[in-house]
Amino acid sequence: MSLSNSEIADLFNQMADLLQIKGENPFKVRAYRNAARTVQNLGKSLEDLHKKGMDLTKLPGIGADLSDAIEEILQTGKFSKLEKLKKELPQGLDKLLAIEGLGPKRIRQLYDAFGITSLEALAQKAESGEIYTLKGFGPKLVEKILKGVQLAKKAGHRFRFDVAKPFAEELKSYLSGFEGVMKVEVAGSYRRKKETVGDLDILVVAKNWESVTEWFVKYEKIKEVVSKGPTRSTVILRNDLQVDLRSVAGESYGSALHYFTGSKAHNIKIRKMAVERGWKINEYGVFDGKKRLGGESEEQLYSLMGMEYIEPELREDRGEVEAAVEHRLPDLVRLGDIKGDLHTHSKWSDGHATIEQMALAAKERGYSYLAVTDHSRHLTVAKGLDEKRIRKQWEEIDALNERLEGITVLKGIECDILEDGSMDLPDSVLKKLDVVLGAVHYKFNLSKKEQTRRVVKAMQNRYFNIFAHPTGRIIGHRNAYELDMSEIFAACKGEGVILEINAQPERLDLDDIYAKAAKEEGIRLAVSTDAHDTMSLDFMQYGLNQARRGWLQKSDLVNTLPLSALKKVLKK
Template identity: 45%
Template sequence: MPIVNSDVAGVFEEIADLLEVQGANSFRVRAYRNAAHMLGELGTNIKSMIDRGADLDALPGIGPDLAGKISEVVRTGHCALLDELRTQLPPAVTELLKIPGIGAKRARALHQALGIGTLQDLHRAAEQGRLRTVQGIGPKIQQSILEATAIRLKAPRRYKLSLATQVGEALCLELSRVPGVLEVQVAGSLRRQRDTVGDLDMVAAVERDSPVMDRFVSAADGRHVLSKGRTRASVVLASGLQVDLRAVPRESFGAAWLYFTGSKAHNIALRQRAREAGLKLNEYGVFRGERRIAGDTEASVYLALGLPFIEPELREQLGEIDAALSHSLPALVQRSDLRGDLHAHTRESDGRESLEAMAAAARARGLEYLAVTDHSPRLALAHGLDAGRLAQQIDRIDALNARLDGIVLLKGIEVDILEDGRLDLPDAVLRRLDLVVGAIHHRFDLSRDKQTDRLLHAMDHPCFSILAHPTARLIDERPGCDFDLPRVIRKARERGCFLELNAHPARLDLNDIACRMAKDEGVLVSIASDAHSSVEFDNLRFGIGQARRGWLEPGDVLNTRSLGALRSLLSGTMDKPPPAQRVGAAVNVRTTAESVDPGTPSR
């Protein structure tokens, strides 16, 4: 099993957690945590970099010591420092840090006072009322811990797209080299680009005597073999992610890929359609009687059922088959459609690179413009910019644009939306910007009505451009804020402002349902990386996947526009384009609920 970036990131994250629980120097903890974050988002495979002799010290935040540990993990699958830390504390104690209300100091106190080292230990102690014997834990905190641990222990574990993507791509490359493997692809919820993945499904087209299953389950550190047969096998990786591989002959590959991609509801609908036509559909093909009439490609399966090809992200039985029958499937947005990125940070706040470096990285990825949106002063931990520092950055961006070639930097800010809906900077400096990205970073617990009023008030500000990561959720860490989403979307339409789909795999916020709601209301969505370093521009791929799940076409996305068209939209001078009629696969600007087939059920 190849070592992938997420494996090394997981090692560094666990080191950071264990050091923090021990009370180690905060700068040392932060170094490991930053390195874990960077590796988790790095678009280049770290093992490939080492194999070709690349200088790991050149990576953001990586010095000689961390570079050596990266090489150690890639080379051996282990890290001596982590092994040593695990002898001092139970490794599962790091799971406690994911429970709201438990930080490093409290986890250390719970371990020292009550011997708590796992989530199960914590849950039992909360049930028995023993947490209150630890200083600082009262009845209310004990009850919230009890509820949080109950939810976490009951819920099946799901994994972020970044981890599953790294594993899937590495395995595809590895298995494609096995003799007799003709093609291998990821399937399941990863291929459908769901925001999290429960397990990883893979499908391979193979010749009869291929040793692909032996190679797949061959011994490797940190892996458990659940099953192995001639055509299927399942393993569990050190991360806990289960990977299932199915091998089929070439003539069945398309049918198998479609079947194992799902969703279950989509597959049931296809099988029902096959039965109505007197056909049989399964993972081996489409059959009329005993004769296979399709199955080598997915397109052949759909054609045999009287349907055009349906993109994987749409296969959720949420109107896609009706849309296919009425020839109104959307021409989904692609990464190549993006002409810019409207949310990125530099080292002026909590980013890790300079204006120049971020501009060069965006240009190298084919972007024509980049909005610099460092934090405002309310977010003190991010070293946010006050009015004076922002004014200085505005001048630096103007000077840099005068000598930049191939890309334009837009002057922006990610301004905190305060509890009462005011923006965290004076109007005088906001008016000097090209765009203002508003975001919630505190008081996530306001009531539904208060949170809604907070957002509506912020969006009324004449300088407000885009609502960033609207629900403020962090996948597997923090649920989204509770507010009236339809009201906020309607407000954006009325005000002529926009909503962000934050592409960071820990956010993916807006989600697919909200994207489709925005499309129905004619509100444009900005697909933004929220990059804090140059490598994080690659996160745009995850935002594209989410947008496609939300049926978004290029015309539904703000940053597919040219710079001139974008400036007009941001300044409010462009009239809203009329609803467009679809002609073939042409790109149309969609601005009303006609963007989605009228027969499509509401989400």
């Protein structure tokens, strides 16, 4: 039985949901959630670790019981404790947990009184008014529940980072332009640069909070003002993105920013450390009893805790706290470190700009090289290049390189990996290229074994340089195809293959977790935009967000190298 880390994490989360509804010890619930997070963030297949005989209790939040549970799940594909609980409790209750305003207690109440186990039944009892007979259910709560049911029926309410970004930027400048506003920052997962964000949390330091609130709720893209209070206001934008505005005193700005930036797991870890010293950290500051030790800035907060400043992208409790204490945090890669883009398209295939336009746009961005990597022949819908056309393209590139100054165009290809693992163009062509990307563009539904064998075989081609958009997922639309990532990593190491972080905001794969794992294996990566026009070269920043979340430094990426060094890496 083969289960991925995500599937195992999912079982633990289901367990936590049901335990919660059952009214079990909340710390037990938390233990399952913590374990789920550990598994999800592992970056290495739990199955592999187990096969190699690793003691799973060494993993944070996994003790004897959960280690046994993992073993059972890996061997049988089943988690008996969960199965048992599922029999005890009716199906469907966990769906109700997703509704805002409904927690375990109220769900239990609804079930005991009316036997409610579904969104439909819930809506019906709410609309008929019967629900008011329950203690604690008043008109406001019922209205909230009905709204929640509507929302729960719509799928997926997280927003891609690039979708949220213009709203975040616009709101920030809208607010900072208002009189009396001293500081504005968008915190939350947006500040941590997660690939998707649930809502926007905006912090404001202002002399005149009340008039700032009034100004905020007048922002033109607001659909609904949910609440307006003395320290917090919540609105929903027309695209259903929720925005919270919170007022903070200047002296608490750092601790508030830290608190609202999260992640929750990171915060808990820091607060625990404070408790161990007999201190307390909350959103107002750092305290020793009643004595205030600080809180004006995040730098000060971390310094009080005896550690280095931790960049928001790292705050996921994936080892950054320990690293900060031991002064071994990575010096994260920055846009200024990037010397070129290794995955771009031109009009020769499905791009919208000429090679020259792309090259000049790359030069404008301060790059010294740009690889043109149009599609290969198999991808006919994208006018993929065959041998004849690619040779013609080389003539154009040679001529351009004669003419252009300050930028070098590299000859590349985004070559299809065919179903049998062979490359879409012959070696006689591949060997003349500066950069060969390999990519999977069809037959996404092969079994894990077949898909892995296909890619590994392609990587064994001696001209294969970079594995492009390695997992093929499209955020919110398409899952990753099945690949055994530890085998892929092993092949990369063996064959000197570079892994791409594709900077298209709906791709962003490798993701942060695998990027970190690849780095730890000593595999090199490239952040590339896959740009199909000149403007999309600016997607680089999205890719770098993901790279930074994956702990990558300048030295982990190949497209931070000067051209001569890069060429050496690419010639295997």
